[in-house]
Amino acid sequence: xxxEYVKISPGFEKYMPRDYVDLVTFGQFGKEVDVMxxxxxxxxxxxxxxxxxxxxxxxxxxxxxxLPKPEDTIxxxxxxxxxxxxxxxxxxxxxGNYGDTNAVASGLKRAxxxxxxxxxxxxxxxxxxxxxxxxxxxxxxxxxxxxxxFTTIMVDNEVYGNTGGQESGMSPKGVQLKMAxxxxxxxxxxxxxxxxxxxxxxxxxxxxxxxxxxxxxxxRAILAARKFGPTFIHAYTSCxxxxxxxxxxxxxxxxxxxxxxxxxxxxxTDEVKEYLEEIERKEKxxxxxxxxx
Amino acid sequence: xxxxxxxxxxxCQKYNCKQCVLFCPEPNCLNYKESAHTAWVWYxxxxxxxxxxxxxxxxxxxxxxxxxxxxxxx
Ligand SMILES: Cc1ncc(C[n+]2csc(CCOP(=O)(O)OP(=O)(O)O)c2C)c(N)n1
Ligand code: SF4
Ligand code: SF4
Ligand code: SF4
Ligand SMILES: [Mg+2]
Numbered sequence: 001x002x003x004e005y006v007k008i009s010p011g012f013e014k015y016m017p018r019d020y021v022d023l024v025t026f027g028q029f030g031k032e033v034d035v036m037x038x039x040x041x042x043x044x045x046x047x048x049x050x051x052x053x054x055x056x057x058x059x060x061x062x063x064x065x066x067l068p069k070p071e072d073t074i075x076x077x078x079x080x081x082x083x084x085x086x087x088x089x090x091x092x093x094x095x096g097n098y099g100d101t102n103a104v105a106s107g108l109k110r111a112x113x114x115x116x117x118x119x120x121x122x123x124x125x126x127x128x129x130x131x132x133x134x135x136x137x138x139x140x141x142x143x144x145x146x147x148x149x150f151t152t153i154m155v156d157n158e159v160y161g162n163t164g165g166q167e168s169g170m171s172p173k174g175v176q177l178k179m180a181x182x183x184x185x186x187x188x189x190x191x192x193x194x195x196x197x198x199x200x201x202x203x204x205x206x207x208x209x210x211x212x213x214x215x216x217x218x219x220r221a222i223l224a225a226r227k228f229g230p231t232f233i234h235a236y237t238s239c240x241x242x243x244x245x246x247x248x249x250x251x252x253x254x255x256x257x258x259x260x261x262x263x264x265x266x267x268x269t270d271e272v273k274e275y276l277e278e279i280e281r282k283e284k285x286x287x288x289x290x291x292x293x
Numbered sequence: 294x295x296x297x298x299x300x301x302x303x304x305c306q307k308y309n310c311k312q313c314v315l316f317c318p319e320p321n322c323l324n325y326k327e328s329a330h331t332a333w334v335w336y337x338x339x340x341x342x343x344x345x346x347x348x349x350x351x352x353x354x355x356x357x358x359x360x361x362x363x364x365x366x367x
Contacts, residue, residue, distance in 0.1 A: 039314035039325040039332070046320060053342030058318035211315050247342035251316055252351075 001092055001121070003030050003071045019046065023090055028070050035065045035215040044070055048085040053247025055254060056155045056237035059208045060085045063126070063153070066215035067091070068222055073122040074112075076105045078136070080128035081162045081239070082155050099136035101125045102143035102152060109150045120226050123150035129170035130160045133189050137169075144198040147229045151221045154191060154232070157239035165242045172261075177242060192265060195232040201272050202231040205265040207258035209251070217266065223279060224272045236262040294362050296341035298323065302331040305357040312353060313345035336363055 006029050008016055022042040023029070033041055044064040050057040060082060067073050070091050077083040079098040087093050096104040105125045112121040125132075132140045132154045140152065158175070160166040165178035169189040176183045195203045202224040204217045214235075221231040236257055238245055245253050258264070268276070300323075309330050317323035322338035323345055325331070332345075341360065349358045 036311075036315070039311070039317075039321070039323060040327060043320040047338055050318075052340035053344055054318055058316070058344075061318060061320050064320075247344065248347050248351075250342070251344050251347055 001072060001074065006071050006090070020090075027090075028065070028067070030071065032068060033065060035062055035211045038062075038065055038211065044091055045085055045089040048088040050081060050084050051241055053240050053250045054081070054237075055208055055250050056081055056157055056161075056239070057085055059155055059214065059235050059237045060126070062208070062211045062214045063218055064089055064091065065211075066218040067122075068219055069120065069122060072120060073124060073222075074108060076101050076108070076123065076125045076127075078127050078131045079162065080131050080160075081157070082126050082128060086126060096125075096127075098131060100139060101127050101131060101136055102139040102148075105150050105152075106143050106146065106148040109148060113149075122222050122226065124153060124222065125150065126153045126155060128161070128168075129154060129156040129158060130166075130168045133169045133191055141194070141198055144195060144200055144230045144232075147199050149225050149227075149229055151225045151231045151233070152195075153218075153221070154234050155237040156191075156234060157237050157242070158188070159239055159242045161239040161242055188261075191234050192232070192267075195230075195234075196267055199230055200232045201225075201229040202268040203234075203266070204232075205234045205262065207236040207254045207262035207264075209254050209258050213264065220266075220268075220276055223276060224268065227275060228269070228272055294364050296360050297336045297339040297363050298334050298341070298343070298345050298358050299361045300332045300334055301357050301359065302329065302333065304355070305331045308355060308357075310353070310355075313348040313358065316348050317345055318342065332357075336367065 027042040074092045076094045076096050077086040078096045078101050105123050109123040156170050158171045167177050167180035167184045171184045173187045174183050192205045202221050221233050225231040240250050311325050314323050314325045314332050319338050322335055346358050350356045
């Protein structure tokens with residue numbers, strides 16, 4: 001991993017697949033892109049088999065565009081729908097056993113800090129509500145207790161989507177699913193609150209209705225994890241299949257949920273706040289200067 | 294045959310907006326051509342979800358995207 005690693009060796013351009021040449025020529029490597037330019041550069045994630053209109057797939061698309069340093073990032077996933085797209089991106093991807101993601105990420109991040117002491121190497125876990133809050137609950141919590149410096153993103157579709165509709169701890173109370181026909185008996189787990197009291201230094205909850213906001217949160221979570229400790233994003237990413245949402249109404253549903261139980265929420269420690277504000281202030285200045293010159 | 298989105302470029306050009314591009318779930322599927330000020334669809338990548346139609350017609354009332362049937366090889 002690193003910029004040298006992704007570049008094409010001189011003379012080999014004509015033998016590389018077109019998509020890869022485009023990626024190196026019109027892609028994100030070595031620079032930060034503005035997500036508002038989506039559709040005008042070659043994206044890191046490629047075609048994948050996630051369902052039509054899947055907003056988990058949409059969140060993943062924006063996530064990759066938001067990476068501050070894709071050439072120095074490793075993404076960890078596990079069983080569940082997200083890995084179907086995560087495994088199709090030009091960013092190293094590790095498939096952790098179901099439930100193990102945050103243990104694997106802990107070891108990986110520590111190893112990278114020993115191997116590259118002077119460089120920022122970002123580790124991001126992206127997994128489902130079942131993967132992080134049910135079966136991987138213990139490993140998720142303990143990575144936070146230990147203060148491991150990586151980002152955890154929960155793509156919460158409120159169901160086990162990949163295995164056909166079992167309820168998860170994140171499914172809302174009362175909801176009836178294909179394999180939970182009598183309705184869920186207890187409340188949705190408050191993951192954000194758990195993260196906040198378990199050692200995370202940055203926490204956000206978001207419904208994917210605004211790509212700029214998603215990108216800001218992803219970037220902040222990754223930058224804060226580099227320096228201070230664990231960070232967590234809880235994203236609502238609907239499963240139109242298991243929740244029978246007509247695909248045309250998927251964005252409308254995300255907007256609706258944002259008004260209800262997925263209101264935007266962001267919390268961080270004072271030192272993280274100070275650090276991020278300083279970075280963002282400098283960036284603004286640099287952009288202003290670029291416009292002037 | 295399958296269903297894909299098609300942008301009416303002459304209509305889209307009037308708006309210089311790019312909104313649908315920002316909400317398509319598929320990577321590099323609904324793109325934007327700055328030189329012609331229009332969105333365009335890479336048909337092979339389109340899964341026919343109509344989220345772009347929701348954005349263009351239901352939210353923005355611009356009606357520049359139509360769903361059409363294509364055959365393999367079109
Ligand atoms: C140890 C283990 N137990 C069970 C499974 C089967 N399994 C695969 S995906 C999945 C559920 C996925 O649900 P979630 O994590 O919410 O992801 P989603 O598919 O909803 O995105 C299960 C139970 C597995 N792969 N490994
Ligand atoms: S089953 Fe649901 S979450 Fe999984 S890819 Fe399909 S729509 Fe997305
Ligand atoms: S939303 Fe409609 S008008 Fe706007 S770019 Fe898309 S097709 Fe064009
Ligand atoms: S129909 Fe769906 S996949 Fe096709 S261009 Fe529109 S938003 Fe993208
Ligand atoms: Mg799930």
